[in-house]
Amino acid sequence: MTTTFRAWTSLGVAASCLLVTVAAHEHHEDKIEEGHAVSADPIDSILWVHILMQTLAWGILFPTGMVLGMIRSRWHVPVQTTGSVLAVIGYLLGHKHKGRQFTHNIHAAFAPTLMLSLVLQVAMGVYLKLHLEKGIHARIRRIVVLCHGVIGKMMPVATWVQMVFGGITAMGYCRGDHLGQCLAHFIMGSAFIGYGIIMTILLLVGQIWLKRSGRSQEFFDSLVIAAWGCVNTFTEHRWGQAWVHNDLQHTSMGIIWWCAGLLGVWLSRKRNGRPKRNIIPGMIILITGYGMSAHPQNLPLSTMVHTLFGYTLMGAGITRIIEVAFVLKDGNATTQDGSDPNSFQYLPPFLLYASGFLFMGATEEQMQLLSDAGVTHVSYVFILYSIAFLLFLFVNMLLHLYAVSTWDETSKSDPEAPRTNGLANGHARATDHRRVRDAEEFELAGLMSDDEEPETPVAAKGRHEG
Incomplete structure (x- = not known):
């Protein structure tokens, strides 16, 4: 006590x-000029x-x-x-x-x-x-x-x-008339990065969960795309007011998202009900990248950054299609548990990271500040790509830390060593099986009383033999 x-x-x-x-x-605000949010x-x-x-x-x-x-x-x-x-x-x-x-x-x-x-x-x-x-x-x-x-x-x-x-x-930033476009850039840019992180998780440690769900990855991707498209269809234009060029482009993009998302959901199952891969999410990413690359801008610097953002997003869509159709050939992974992905499979999620940072860094106020400072689009894009590389590295490090501590890693045995009973060196690694069991019992740890401790395999064997 x-x-x-x-x-x-x-x-x-x-x-x-x-x-x-x-x-x-x-909050001291005596030095802030009228009409400004921060002091100089x-x-x-x-x-x-x-x-x-x-x-x-x-x-x-x-x-x-x-x-x-x-x-x-x-x-x-x-x-x-x-x-x-x-x-x-x-x-x-x-x-x-x-x-x-x-x-x-x-x-x-x-x-x-x-x-x-x-x-x-x-x-x-x-x-x-x-x-x-x-x-x-x-x-x-x-x-x-x-x-x-x-x-x-x-x-x-x-x-x-x-x-x-x-x-x-x-x-x-993001005050007054700039609020709307600022929200669009940061929300959608963050969504692309979040999508890339989810793809990385599913690529490296999520294949077993996907098998248990009985759904293909494209089912979940298409479902989110359809839902997001519905939101964009009815929020990108202020209804009751005159249509402008950007409103029409954003609304039409929302329409194509939910239309394609519904198709992707339908194509995510075979006739026998089993999960099926498809390329619809990759196509949507590709089409969205094309639309963003042609989006009209007020500043030359902003035009170049938006163009490169669109190209990066198009690259994510194209590489995703290639991955599903040609690298995996509609399979779930290169290995049964997905622990050893093809090197090409790292490209689609990374390009989503990069496209997200490019879009988040392309607001009107940021572009005006950089244009006034004489910063070129090449230097700026390199900086944003560098940040994307660092985040991709950090996510991979965390997933590696999780994977090596929870998975059965018999694959770490020498692949060239003699095999007995199908196992390298003639034995399995008991510690790896123990790690898997510990991971499965993580959320239940400490919930049972001392009288309810799970019995060990040895005790279970003795009980059955008795």
Whole structure:
């Protein structure tokens, strides 16, 4: 009880400090000119430290800690604890900076919600570490395990949103007449990146899940495309007002999405009901890239960036079609579990990453700023592609960390070694089977009482023999 009291007391003090900080903080706006969202002052060192610490904590440590928790690594708690400390320090620094001033903004408004989710995660983590499993705690623990896992997996998405809000706020973008096109660029660009991440996950660790679902990947892709097309059809034009060129192009793009999405859903099954691959999602990506490459712009720099964005998206669609039709030949993967994809299969998801960053970086205000500074489209595109490479690397590293710790990796045996009974070197790796079992039992860990421990294979064998 003493340990429990101390743990909850610490959490209460931390939460109170955060709430007091929010309540006591005042936004200074005396240097902001009329009609502007930020002052002309530079970003000071304290704010730069805030940005770096929050990027390290939320962008690197927390996603890594999430994967470490999924594989039940002993490093899960240290990594998440370090990230939490850095996040709190960075949060406090964000309220103590000088230099550039900001009006009321979405980044500051969303920060308390994100920090509250962190406090809840820490509280649930402490509760789980106390291993209270008797009586009513058995039911409470089951709920806490579920909530801890769901919130933990949602935090990377919330973190991405907050980072986008931070960049917008730092520059004073996306206000007034610029809000609509700004939302379109950041939402659709983020969607392309998210689609690329999902494709990477399914490519490297998701083939077994796809088999269990009884659906092909194109079923889910086409379903989302159809839903997204319906939304675009009725939101890209302000009904009751005159049609303009961009409204017609965006609305027609929404129409072709839901039409093609419905076709892709239909073609995702064979006559016997089994899943079937198809190229409809790849075609939609290709057509969308073509439309974006021909989108009219006001600035020459913006025209070139949008053109390269369209070409990159077209490349993602073309390579996706080639992958499904010619590399895999309508198969699910090059190997049974998808653990060894063809090198060409990495190209479609990466091009989606790159196209997403290109579109997010092509808003009107960004293009005007770069054009005034004399930045060429080649240099800018290289920078955005570099960021795409880094994110693709980080996602692959996290998936590698997950895969090598949970999969049966008998493939790591020497392929040239003699085989006995179908196994390299004449034996299987028991540790790999244990990792698979641990991964399957991850969400149930600690839910059973001491009298309900799962029996070992040896005990089960003895019971059957008896």
